[in-house]
Amino acid sequence: MSRELFTFHGGVHPPEHKSESSGRPLHPPLLPRELVIPLRQHLGNPAKPIVEVGQRVLKGQMIGEADGYISTAVHASSSGVVTAVEMRPVPHVSRLPDLCVVIETDGQDEWIERTPLDPHAMSLADLRMHVRDLGIAGLGGAVFPSAVKLDPGAHHCPVLIINGGECEPWITCDDLLMRTRADEIMDGVAIMRHLLGSLQILVGIEENKPEAIAAMQAAAARLDFAVEVVPVPTIYPGGGAKQLIYTLTGKEVPSGKLSTDIGIQVFNVGTAQALARAVRHGEPLISRLVTVTGHVLRPQNYEVLIGTPMRVLIAEAGERDGATGVVMGGPMMGVPLASADVAVVKATNCVLVRSAELFPPLPRELPCIRCTRCADACPAALQPQELFRFAKAGDFGRAQEYHLFDCIECGCCNYVCPSHIPLVDYYRYAKSEIWAREKEKRAADLARERHEFRQFRLEREKKEKAEKLAAKTQAARAQAASAQPAESPATAPSEADARKALIAAALARAQAKKAETAPRNTEHLTPEQQRTIDEIEARRAKIRELAHQPLETEEKK
Amino acid sequence: MPAPFITGRASVTQVMGWVLIALLPGIAVYVWLFGPGILITLGMATVTALAAEAAMLKARGYPVKPFLVDLSAVVTAWLLALSLPSLAPWWLIVTGTLFAIVVAKHLYGGLGQNVFNPAMVGYAVLIVSFPVQMTQWAGPLALTGESLTLAQSAAAIFGGLPKGTLDAVTMATPLDTLRTGLLQQHTVDEVMVQPIFGQFGGTGFEWLAVAFLAGGLLMWARRIIGWQVPLAFLAGVWLTAGFLHFYDAGRFGAPWFHLFAPSVMLGAFFIATDPVSGSTTPRGRLIFGFGAGLLTIVIRTWGGFPDGVAFAILLMNVCVPLIDQYTQPPIYGATRTGKDTQK
Numbered sequence: 001m002s003r004e005l006f007t008f009h010g011g012v013h014p015p016e017h018k019s020e021s022s023g024r025p026l027h028p029p030l031l032p033r034e035l036v037i038p039l040r041q042h043l044g045n046p047a048k049p050i051v052e053v054g055q056r057v058l059k060g061q062m063i064g065e066a067d068g069y070i071s072t073a074v075h076a077s078s079s080g081v082v083t084a085v086e087m088r089p090v091p092h093v094s095r096l097p098d099l100c101v102v103i104e105t106d107g108q109d110e111w112i113e114r115t116p117l118d119p120h121a122m123s124l125a126d127l128r129m130h131v132r133d134l135g136i137a138g139l140g141g142a143v144f145p146s147a148v149k150l151d152p153g154a155h156h157c158p159v160l161i162i163n164g165g166e167c168e169p170w171i172t173c174d175d176l177l178m179r180t181r182a183d184e185i186m187d188g189v190a191i192m193r194h195l196l197g198s199l200q201i202l203v204g205i206e207e208n209k210p211e212a213i214a215a216m217q218a219a220a221a222r223l224d225f226a227v228e229v230v231p232v233p234t235i236y237p238g239g240g241a242k243q244l245i246y247t248l249t250g251k252e253v254p255s256g257k258l259s260t261d262i263g264i265q266v267f268n269v270g271t272a273q274a275l276a277r278a279v280r281h282g283e284p285l286i287s288r289l290v291t292v293t294g295h296v297l298r299p300q301n302y303e304v305l306i307g308t309p310m311r312v313l314i315a316e317a318g319e320r321d322g323a324t325g326v327v328m329g330g331p332m333m334g335v336p337l338a339s340a341d342v343a344v345v346k347a348t349n350c351v352l353v354r355s356a357e358l359f360p361p362l363p364r365e366l367p368c369i370r371c372t373r374c375a376d377a378c379p380a381a382l383q384p385q386e387l388f389r390f391a392k393a394g395d396f397g398r399a400q401e402y403h404l405f406d407c408i409e410c411g412c413c414n415y416v417c418p419s420h421i422p423l424v425d426y427y428r429y430a431k432s433e434i435w436a437r438e439k440e441k442r443a444a445d446l447a448r449e450r451h452e453f454r455q456f457r458l459e460r461e462k463k464e465k466a467e468k469l470a471a472k473t474q475a476a477r478a479q480a481a482s483a484q485p486a487e488s489p490a491t492a493p494s495e496a497d498a499r500k501a502l503i504a505a506a507l508a509r510a511q512a513k514k515a516e517t518a519p520r521n522t523e524h525l526t527p528e529q530q531r532t533i534d535e536i537e538a539r540r541a542k543i544r545e546l547a548h549q550p551l552e553t554e555e556k557k
Numbered sequence: 558m559p560a561p562f563i564t565g566r567a568s569v570t571q572v573m574g575w576v577l578i579a580l581l582p583g584i585a586v587y588v589w590l591f592g593p594g595i596l597i598t599l600g601m602a603t604v605t606a607l608a609a610e611a612a613m614l615k616a617r618g619y620p621v622k623p624f625l626v627d628l629s630a631v632v633t634a635w636l637l638a639l640s641l642p643s644l645a646p647w648w649l650i651v652t653g654t655l656f657a658i659v660v661a662k663h664l665y666g667g668l669g670q671n672v673f674n675p676a677m678v679g680y681a682v683l684i685v686s687f688p689v690q691m692t693q694w695a696g697p698l699a700l701t702g703e704s705l706t707l708a709q710s711a712a713a714i715f716g717g718l719p720k721g722t723l724d725a726v727t728m729a730t731p732l733d734t735l736r737t738g739l740l741q742q743h744t745v746d747e748v749m750v751q752p753i754f755g756q757f758g759g760t761g762f763e764w765l766a767v768a769f770l771a772g773g774l775l776m777w778a779r780r781i782i783g784w785q786v787p788l789a790f791l792a793g794v795w796l797t798a799g800f801l802h803f804y805d806a807g808r809f810g811a812p813w814f815h816l817f818a819p820s821v822m823l824g825a826f827f828i829a830t831d832p833v834s835g836s837t838t839p840r841g842r843l844i845f846g847f848g849a850g851l852l853t854i855v856i857r858t859w860g861g862f863p864d865g866v867a868f869a870i871l872l873m874n875v876c877v878p879l880i881d882q883y884t885q886p887p888i889y890g891a892t893r894t895g896k897d898t899q900k
Binding site for chain 2: 008009012014015093169242246252253254255256257327329330331332333334335336354359362363364366367368369370371372373375379380381382383385386402403406411414415416417418419420422424425428
């Protein structure tokens with residue numbers, strides 16, 4: 001029985017460099033003196049710290065709780081004392097520091113009490129809450145909170161795809177995981193199936209991992225439900241979710257939508273294994289497999305406690321002279337780091353040490369000759385040469401028309417470009433410019449609304465003042481009018497009094513006249529005026545709403 | 558520097574280098590047919606092109622070396638040299654090359670920016686300005702019995718031959734002969750009995766065409782060019798000529814004859830495939846190639862010049878932005894939205 005496979009557009013075949021690290025066995029976890037655990041290790045809201053400086057924490061103890069639906073918890077990777085909750089450098093493309101819990105380990109590695117769960121003895125909602133509180137996030141690189149993805153709520157996903165593609169050169173941690181822990185991965189798959197109600201389960205593994213394929217197929221055969229382990233062609237980026245979906249099913253995820261919109265959910269093999277550990281053993285996600293490779297003496301896969309500084313791993317793997325930098329991830333999509341002092345996070349699948357021999361500086365950039373090798377290589381079937389032209393010219397509108405935001409930044413175009421143009425950089429630049437402009441536009445809209453409201457308010461205040469004044473003078477005139485007839489019969493009016501009364505009456509008349517010509521109050525409005533005011537009030541409400549929005553969206557990023 | 562940190566081995570120099578290599582079979586046949594004079598033409602065009610390129614780069618404030626070694630100027634020079642008649646005088650070669658590099662390439666912004674194929678611009682300028690010199694083709698080996706020696710060619714190119722001698726060695730090309738014959742109210746069959754017409758093309762010329770075809774196939778095999786432009790170009794020539802020939806065989810030349818003119822093979826595989834001035838989308842390339850092929854026959858048949866490849870390609874160059882805009886291929890997830898193609 002062999003499944004019909006579909007060939008996606010483009011892709012490249014960079015040198016694999018997998019054998020460097022795949023030959024060695026798994027290195028057990030190192031226990032560093034200090035663990036630096038960022039509270040934002042996943043997409044969505046960062047976890048809220050729930051520990052204090054000086055507090056002793058146990059291995060697996062929650063130190064940051066999930067904040068909102070799209071969030072997940074963070075745990076201590078070993079026992080020790082919290083020495084700081086502060087901003088520290090983290091492995092992120094922005095190179096900005098982020099809030100971290102710093103733990104000085106005590107070497108005892110003392111666990112909290114772990115309670116295994118029986119997924120069948122609890123409601124699915126409870127199970128998902130546990131998944132969230134045990135810190136499970138996608139280990140393929142995107143670190144999206146798994147509990148959210150395991151909620152079939154809005155979309156029923158009959159197809160579950162487990163991603164063992166691992167198409168990036170140099171990285172072998174998923175390979176090793178599949179070779180050594182296939183049964184645990186399958187156990188995680190069973191839990192996913194339970195949560196999602198999946199009808200069809202496919203595991204895609206690139207053909208360059210025959211041992212992993214064999215191990216996974218053997219594990220699948222031991223299950224009491226059907227899991228099809230499918231070898232897929234080795235081509236970068238065949239392990240990209242959208243590409244793997246197409247390879248296995250022939251379906252494309254519609255532009256701007258999610259795979260769940262076409263009834264497919266995708267998880268990385270590492271996520272499945274972490275889920276199994278969490279549910280069956282009550283172990284939160286506090287460690288993961290990391291490939292330490294490149295310019296080191298002994299490239300190898302490590303089981304790494306989250307928060308372990310990368311420098312510790314590089315030292316253990318054998319630091320070499322001539323290193324030119326450290327990358328988190330692979331050479332095609334990895335994140336270059338400012339230093340190796342940052343800690344391993346849930347998203348870290350590889351610590352790649354660069355050197356001039358392994359990663360020579362790219363040749364000089366020449367002009368684009370429109371050869372369209374990039375278009376041939378683009379797995380999103382874009383026209384990278386046009387996107388480049390528009391991005392370079394600052395014509396971001398055209399770039400968007402040419403589907404800039406469908407670019408997955410896989411780097412294939414860069415890789416094949418005979419002019420060695422850093423195309424992806426141009427796309428990132430164009431995207432960030434568009435985001436910045438949209439933000440600016442939103443701010444400008446907000447400012448305009450504010451200005452309009454201020455104009456309205458000033459107008460209204462002026463009206464109100466005039467109204468008050470009119471009311472006052474009217475009252476005065478009424479008083480004067482009532483006082484005069486009452487007074488006259490009582491006392492004989494002297495000449496002076498008569499004069500005074502005359503002056504007073506004249507004054508009152510003048511004031512009354514003035515009041516009449518002054519703007520009237522807001523009580524007797526025409527429907528038109530009322531509508532205008534209503535509109536302005538509605539806008540005001542929107543401003544209030546908008547004023548809160550940017551904060552929220554920023555947090556989500 | 559952000560990712561990716563690795564790059565493939567492709568380079569502009571490599572792409573251009575393969576184009577030059579693919580031209581070698583054609584050059585070899587050229588030498589065999591018309592003598593080694595073409596080597597003088599090629600050399601002179603190359604030197605002129607590199608000098609002009611270097612001067613323009615310097616004038617425009619670009620680094621000279623990385624752009625000189627990209628070989629794009631050499632490709633332009635060779636394509637122009639191979640389009641010129643075999644006994645073109647030296648000043649014709651220099652003028653054409655200078656115009657191609659200075660005006661058509663650098664004044665449009667240099668490598669990657671030229672709207673028109675530089676070699677064809679050079680050719681067009683020459684054929685419009687110097688129509689007489691542009692017909693100085695030596696007779697092919699099969700008709701003359703022996704090709705010109707290097708010294709004879711050099712003498713012709715540098716003007717060392719007495720006037721009468723030059724006339725004695727030049728001969729009308731097959732396309733010229735056909736055109737002249739038709740203008741004199743002869744039928745195609747009457748004209749085609751002349752010895753200049755060979756098995757399927759022009760005597761000798763047909764083998765030059767085959768050599769260019771071989772070079773083109775080599776480029777296709779090496780993935781230097783795609784199949785769309787050449788195939789569509791040849792189809793455009795063949796179908797248009799075939800349609801006309803079928804309509805009136807007496808007034809319009811046979812499609813095979815048109816197809817195996819060297820200019821068609823050179824144009825289809827080496828010139829219309831110029832990525833810079835050509836279309837970039839798969840469907841656009843079909844339209845671009847077919848249009849150029851069709852226009853080639855139209856110009857040959859009704860135009861003022863015996864051959865139309867250069868003008869056909871230049872005309873299609875103008876259409877490229879329009880063609881590209883309306884032939885954008887579907888992206889992943891755009892048109893085949895969620896369609897289940899599973900059997």
